[in-house]
Amino acid sequence: MTSQNADDRRAHIVRAAARLFEQKGYHNTNVGDIAEAVGLRKATLYHYVKSKAQILVWIHDDTTGPLLERLEKDIANGIEPREGLRHVVADILELMETKPGYLRVYFEHHREIPEDLQAESKRKRDRYQHLVETLIEDGVQRGLFRKDLNVRLTVLALFGMTNWSYQWYTPGGEYGYHRLADELLKTFLLGVEPR
Structure with a gap:
């Protein structure tokens, strides 16, 4: 199998597993369910993946990697x-x-990643948070944001507002993600009190 075919197969496995983990939950999904969803026998799936936990790590990598980049x-x-x-x-x-x-899988199941595989996922999450803090600090230095901001709490508030949206945002609904991003950011930056 070529490297491209292996990458395509991995992507297919990850997409199918993410859907199953979202629908049934991580603990209620087994490797046989994932194999069936991608049209493989369970034994064949193990040719591509060592364990369900490895798929969870891949989902985390495929979530954090593009955001961080x-x-x-x-x-x-x-x-x-x-x-x-x-x-x-x-x-x-x-x-x-x-x-x-x-x-959903990223936020609800990151604690399920085995301890020996957690370090890299945590490093990426921490790096991402640090970079967002850098944006806020830059905004403070440029006079765009208040000088008395607690940068760490400000970033956590932004994450709380944005990251929770997977619970209620429906793709293809009234708002596209660009418009929704503008609305959320306006609320975040300006608050709700009249000026």
Whole structure:
């Protein structure tokens, strides 16, 4: 099997597993369910994957990797902090359309990753948070955001507002993810009190 075929097979397995984990839950899905969903025998699936936990790690990698890559590129290119935050929000919402199930699995099952595999996932999550904190700090230095902000709490508030959206946002509904990102960011930046 060529490297491209193996990559395609891995992507197919991950997509199917993410859907099953979202629908049935991680603990209620077994390797046989995943094999059936991708049209393989269980023994054949083990040719591509060592365990259900490895698939969970791949889902985390496929979630964090693109987000981290985009944010690193934005910051390297000197993006204006408000626009950078808009990208952060939009990128997370876009995942719900392009990778159904990934965010729910990412947020609800990251503690299920075996301890020996957690270090890299945690490193990526921490790096991502640090970069968003960098955007906020840049905005404070430029006078775009209040000088008295607690940067860490501000970032956690943004994540709380954005990351929870997988519970209620319906792709293809009234709002597309770009419009929803603009609305959420406006509420985040301006609050709800009249000026």
